[in-house]
Amino acid sequence: MNFVKILMNTPNGVVLTSKWLKQQGISKDLLKVYRKNGLIQSIHRGAFIKAGDIPTIEGAIYALRQEGLSVYIGGATALMKYHNTWQYLRKNQKSTLFSIKKEKIPQWFKSFFANDYTYIPTTILNDDGFQQTPQELGFVIPFSTQERAFIELLQTCPENISVQEAYEILETLVTLRPKLLQNLLEQCASIKVKRLFLYLSSIANHEWYKKIDVSKFDLGTSVYKINNHGKYVKEFNIVVDEVK
Secondary structure, three states: OOHHHHHHHOOOOOOEEHHHHHHOOOOHHHHHHHHHOOOEEEEEOOEEEEOOOOOOHHHHHHHHHHOOOOOEEOHHHHHHHHOOOHHHOOOOOOEEEEEOOOOOOOHHHHHHOOOOEEEEEOOOOOOOOEEEOOHHHOOOOEEEOHHHHHHHHHHOOOOOOOHHHHHHHHHHOOOOOHHHHHHHHHHOOOHHHHHHHHHHHHHHOOHHHHHOOHHHOOOOOOOEEOOOOOEEEOOOOEEEOOOO
């Protein structure tokens, strides 16, 4: 493909990787020429942007997915950016990125966005529960639905977010879909996440919670300690901080 045409078709913020460009017939030698001529700028070895452009984390994720990785925006960031719960989350919180299997993130991404993201392979869930970003970006990448995002958020609790904060977010999630929640929780591989979800949901007591069939969940038998100095909750067999 003609390189100028590639640039014209590349939305702002998108990273062009040498691996993907090679697939389009652009060699490393040609990239050196285009860089010398000022058509592109290097942000790291093997990664480029259009001259004068500023890469975004969404544009970088788009590049990762062009290379076959399953990275997506989930957890707290999906809730904050796409589901309007930002007022309940900490300011300047790093973007939480997930994948449906363990994958090696390229060095260019890790170096350029070193202070901007946390990466968590979400091996506790399969590939249900996604939406697509708005077309206004010029490209689309997946992000988690509210249901999946909250389950992912609990995966990072209490290390990245407190039980109290998680509960305050859940209080606002009054329109979650019980059918999707049921599917996600049935295939969720984390006993901790399922018990914590049920504990918080029982307190919030939204209408959708009454439609969840808990009998279909594998909740294990041993006591699970989420907070070292928390309270033992017999119903869910967990030690956890009380919420207000």
